[in-house]
Amino acid sequence: MMEDDKKIFIKDLRKQISVHNCFVIMDKEIRVSKNGKKYIEMTLGDKTGTMVARKFGSFNDTKEGANLEIQELFGKIELGIVHKISGKIEEFPENSGKFNMVVMKIQKTKNFNIEDYQPEAQTNRNLNIKYVKDQVSFMKDEVFKNLVCCFMESEYWENFTTSPAAMRHHHNYNSGNLEHSVNVMKICNTMNHCYKDLNKDLLSTGALLHDMGKIKTYTLDKTMVTMTPEGETFGHLYLSSKLLEDLFLRYHAMNGEPFPQEHKDALMHLILSHHGDVTNGWGSVVNPNTPEAIVLHYADLLDSRAKGKLQEQ
Numbered sequence: 001m002m003e004d005d006k007k008i009f010i011k012d013l014r015k016q017i018s019v020h021n022c023f024v025i026m027d028k029e030i031r032v033s034k035n036g037k038k039y040i041e042m043t044l045g046d047k048t049g050t051m052v053a054r055k056f057g058s059f060n061d062t063k064e065g066a067n068l069e070i071q072e073l074f075g076k077i078e079l080g081i082v083h084k085i086s087g088k089i090e091e092f093p094e095n096s097g098k099f100n101m102v103v104m105k106i107q108k109t110k111n112f113n114i115e116d117y118q119p120e121a122q123t124n125r126n127l128n129i130k131y132v133k134d135q136v137s138f139m140k141d142e143v144f145k146n147l148v149c150c151f152m153e154s155e156y157w158e159n160f161t162t163s164p165a166a167m168r169h170h171h172n173y174n175s176g177n178l179e180h181s182v183n184v185m186k187i188c189n190t191m192n193h194c195y196k197d198l199n200k201d202l203l204s205t206g207a208l209l210h211d212m213g214k215i216k217t218y219t220l221d222k223t224m225v226t227m228t229p230e231g232e233t234f235g236h237l238y239l240s241s242k243l244l245e246d247l248f249l250r251y252h253a254m255n256g257e258p259f260p261q262e263h264k265d266a267l268m269h270l271i272l273s274h275h276g277d278v279t280n281g282w283g284s285v286v287n288p289n290t291p292e293a294i295v296l297h298y299a300d301l302l303d304s305r306a307k308g309k310l311q312e313q
Contacts, residue, residue, distance in 0.1 A: 007116055011048035013089050014099050020086045022112045024223040026050060028077050030070065036063050038070040040077070044085070044101065045224065047119050047173075049311055053087065053101040077106065080224045082117060084109040117223040119173030128175070128182045129161060132208060135185060141201040143263050148205055150250045151212070156243065159215040164225045166218070170307040172225050177214050180303055181207065187299035195291070199266070203292045206270035209247075210296060213239030237283050240271050270296050 008021050023044035031041050033056075040055040055073065057066025077083070086105040092098065132152075139145040151157060161178045165171035171180040185207040192200045216239045217231030230239060244267065248259040273293045275282035288297045 007113070009048040009116070010044065010046050010051050013051065013101075018086075018088050019101070020084070022082050022084050022109055022116075023051075023053075024082050024117045025077055025079055026224050028074065028079065030074055038067045040070055040074055040103075042077070042103075045119075046117050047115070051100060053085070053103050055103040055106060073106070076108075078108070080221055080226070081108060082112045082223065083107060084111075114222060119176075121173055121175040121179050123179050123182075125161060125175045125178065128178050131182050131185070132178075135189075135204055135208075139201045139204065141263075143260055144201040144205040144267075146255055147247055147251050147259065147263075147267075148208060150247050150254055151209065154247070154250065156212065156215060160212055162220075163215045164218050164220050165211060165214060165304075166225070170304045170311060172311075174220055177211055180307070181209075181211060183303040183307075184210065184296070184299045187302060188295055191295045191299070195295075197291075198295065199292055202263075202266055202270070203295060206267055206274070206292065206296050207299065209240070209244060209267075210271055210274045210300060211236060211240060212243050213237065213241070216243070235283055237272060237275065237285065241268060244268060244271055266290070266292070269293055273297065274300050276301070 008019060010023070013019060023046055025042055026045040027043035029041050030038050032038055037057055039057065042053045042055070044051045044053050055070070057069045061069065083106050085101070085103055087101040087103040089099055089101055092100055132148075136145060136148050136152075139148070151160075162175055163177045164173055165176040165180040171177065185204055188203045188207045189200075192198050192203065213236040217228060217236040218225050219228055248264060251259045269286065269288075269290060270293050272285040273288040274296050275284040276297045277287055278284050288294045
């Protein structure tokens with residue numbers, strides 16, 4: 001069965017045998033098969049998700065000829081650009097439940113609807129903002145409450161509520177960072193009900209602010225998320241800590257007194273440790289050493305992992 005003209009989204013490709021449709025190229029890499037022939041592995045995307053695709057050279061050509069063909073095609077494929085692709089959907093490895101595309105033909109096109117390639121948040125942005133405001137209104141610690149108010153009244157807030165949380169793995173779309181942060185807040189609130197001795201306001205503040213540096217780490221172009229030079233150089237944990245230091249200064253200016261050192265240390269520890277043990281290679285500066293830091297780490301990990309798996313489906 002060949003599909004043409006009508007846009008078929010990636011989430012609907014599982015049962016298609018053949019496809020002739022448009023996709024944005026999000027990533028590309030030349031790989032070498034067991035027989036020594038090169039092939040191109042790509043990540044295709046649209047607003048519903050991503051899929052791995054592979055383009056092989058001519059099977060009846062020599063290894064040198066096929067490799068030259070692949071090398072030339074690789075140079076013509078542009079990241080972030082929509083291409084019209086003909087191919088077949090296969091399950092690989094067999095019986096794995098993982099689907100990818102074997103590409104027969106690929107070429108750039110201008111005949112597409114840009115909205116089909118702009119990933120959408122799964123929850124309502126305004127409802128997520130309302131949730132944050134409600135949680136702030138419940139805070140009893142005026143120090144953390146005023147700090148979050150400084151954040152929401154700053155120029156950072158608009159960017160925070162519209163920025164993506166990642167390039168590909170989870171919440172990689174407009175308002176994804178807000179959605180992820182709200183989810184982490186909700187998980188932390190559940191843990192607050194389990195353990196009454198947790199510092200609820202510290203945990204809520206850390207959950208909201210833990211990834212705020214991503215507003216300077218990623219940028220959302222028309223069709224894909226890319227990393228900024230700052231993001232490549234420093235990473236979002238460092239950038240989050242720098243923004244937090246700036247919020248401390250704004251708190252001082254707004255309240256006429258410095259942000260308390262005890263609050264500062266507790267909150268900064270959450271930011272710098274939320275990726276877990278320093279030996280896991282995920283970028284934490286310090287191990288999570290407080291109950292709140294441990295809860296935040298696993299809440300962040302749970303939401304990102306669960307969302308990542310859901311986006312793969």
